Amino acid sequence: MVDQLSPLAPVLRPGRHALADHSVGVTLTETQPGSIVQLAAWRGEEGALIAAIREVAGLALPDGAGGGVSTEAKAGFGFAPGKFLVVDQDEGLAAAFAKAVAPETGTVTDLSHGRTAIRIAGPKAEWVLAKFFATDFSLPAFPLGSGISTVHHDIFAQIQRSGADEFDVYVFRSFARSFWKSLCHASEEVGYEVL
């Protein structure tokens, strides 16, 4: 596979950017998954596509809008009616789905080089994300594993809750550096660490 180059490289400054009292409210990471795949089912084929996701990725997506699962190496969630994002730290997921998803079922789009995955974790993660997106990030409204699609000005974002205070944000690669810089500025208030 062609090497994936991080669009964040010129602005990524690993280390602690803490408050004066040394506290850190969030940690920011580029998770660099090997595979990011978008799957879309034709109308009425949603069940068959969810079955294919279970077969190929081993993820049992729950029913319902935005339902998803997040594990250490793999994650998947619905972000629109009949559409799913499946992510794997390993490469080759798109090829596996291309074999398993019949043309009558739906479509497979390899976005591994098209999206940048940013993880924001820590006690202030909800607070920092709420500065960007006009959505409810509280646990009851945004359960563990579930995902949403939303937008920060013109930067379209898909967000999955991967932990109680941990979120994975997928943004277009070409907007990722700008978004990362904004995210760092927004995190200055609570102190942040780049891993």
Next chain:
Amino acid sequence: MIITCPYCGPRDSSEFVYREEGGRIRPDQASTDQAAWNAYVYDRVNTAGEHDEIWQHSGGCRAHLRIVRNTVTHRIVSVAFARDHGRPHERRKAETPA
């Protein structure tokens, strides 16, 4: 203004774009009826009250929505997927009284 998307839940109206007035019937492509085309392109109901509209959740799930909005109070009366009624034009044809 908050619009409750049937997929995404309650979202700020800035995530949505207004597409068109609902209930418009496109004349047959082969039609040469000038009056019918003029009416399709220019005539609008322009309701003061509950108004049938097509919106898109462009900053979210990108689904097209059929929204009934009160143009006087801005109250959103109902939100549904446009696709639940088939393609918008076909749906509106079926719902328009003959």
